[in-house]
Amino acid sequence: QVQLQESGPGLVKPSQTLSLTCTVSGGSISSSGYYWSWIRQQSGKGLEWIAYIHYNGDTYYNLSLKSRVIMSVDTSKNQFSLKLSSVTAADTAVYYCARYDSVAYRTFDYWGQGALVTVSS
Amino acid sequence: DIQMTQSPSSLSASVGDRVTITCRASQNIGVYLNWYQQKPGKAPQVLIYGASSLQSGVPSRFSGSGSGTDFTLTITSLQPEDFATYHCQQTYTTPRTFGQGTKVEVK
Numbered sequence: 001q002v003q004l005q006e007s008g009p010g011l012v013k014p015s016q017t018l019s020l021t022c023t024v025s026g027g028s029i030s031s032s033g034y035y036w037s038w039i040r041q042q043s044g045k046g047l048e049w050i051a052y053i054h055y056n057g058d059t060y061y062n063l064s065l066k067s068r069v070i071m072s073v074d075t076s077k078n079q080f081s082l083k084l085s086s087v088t089a090a091d092t093a094v095y096y097c098a099r100y101d102s103v104a105y106r107t108f109d110y111w112g113q114g115a116l117v118t119v120s121s
Numbered sequence: 122d123i124q125m126t127q128s129p130s131s132l133s134a135s136v137g138d139r140v141t142i143t144c145r146a147s148q149n150i151g152v153y154l155n156w157y158q159q160k161p162g163k164a165p166q167v168l169i170y171g172a173s174s175l176q177s178g179v180p181s182r183f184s185g186s187g188s189g190t191d192f193t194l195t196i197t198s199l200q201p202e203d204f205a206t207y208h209c210q211q212t213y214t215t216p217r218t219f220g221q222g223t224k225v226e227v228k
Contacts, residue, residue: 046221047165047208062216063122096164105171106212107155111164 002027004097006115012091013121018084022097022112029078030055033103036073036080040093041114048093052100053080087119123147123211127220133228140196142223144209149189153213156185156194159206159222168207169194199225 008020022036029036037052051061053071061069070083084091095115098108124147134140144154152172157165167176169185172192182197196203204227209220 047210047219049217049219060215064216098164100217105167105174105176106153107167107170107176108157108165108210108217109167111166114164 002099002110004110004112006095006097006112008115010116010118012087012117012119014088014119015086018087018091018117020082020095020115022080024078029073030075035100035102037098037100037108038082039096039098042093089119092119093117122216123150123214123218125209125211125218125220127209127223129223130221131224131226133226134199135228136199136201138199140199140225142194142207144192144220146190146211150211150213152188153211154192155210155212157208157210159208165208
């Protein structure tokens with residue numbers, strides 16, 4: 001059973017960079033056909049896909065956030081990461097990492113429990 | 122970007138009711154539409170993929186239909202564990218976009 005777990009600071013100051021890491025267990029991040037994703041949810045709102053990355057480095061971004069987002073993958077640690085720069089209060093949200101199955105079902109089939117990140121001074 | 126619009130935003134229902142939630146895409150997405158269920162404080166879970174295929178382990182009281190721009194999630198005979206928020210998501214193209222969610226509450 002694949003499991004994902006987000007980690008990182010829960011509080012970030014405005015204008016700084018939000019950094020989160022997702023650790024994958026129960027499966028290899030190097031499996032073909034999967035993209036490793038970040039999705040966020042602001043309080044009381046819908047889900048917003050941020051970006052996803054393949055283990056070979058192929059990355060797709062939501063254009064609305066692309067100028068501030070960097071994703072990376074570390075296959076040796078079975079981890080992938082998100083950096084979101086120049087954050088404001090509008091970036092306060094629960095951040096989920098998730099696996100996207102791009103071949104069989106085209107779904108976000110496994111999710112982390114979510115990490116609340118608050119942007120505040 | 123493809124906009125996904127769900128209706129209603131919330132609804133009140135009783136155990137045993139039939140519940141229908143709709144999702145409309147701003148352009149034709151074929152059957153590239155998924156439905157997720159999210160309970161408070163938890164991550165979403167896949168219910169339906171490909172507009173009408175039931176994810177393994179999901180009860181048969183859940184069903185999905187539609188194609189093109191108009192889609193429906195139906196829950197026949199609502200159960201206590203079904204009170205949750207439901208999200209549609211298009212998987213036709215990037216950015217992968219979600220509807221705003223429909224909260225199913227106790228009447």
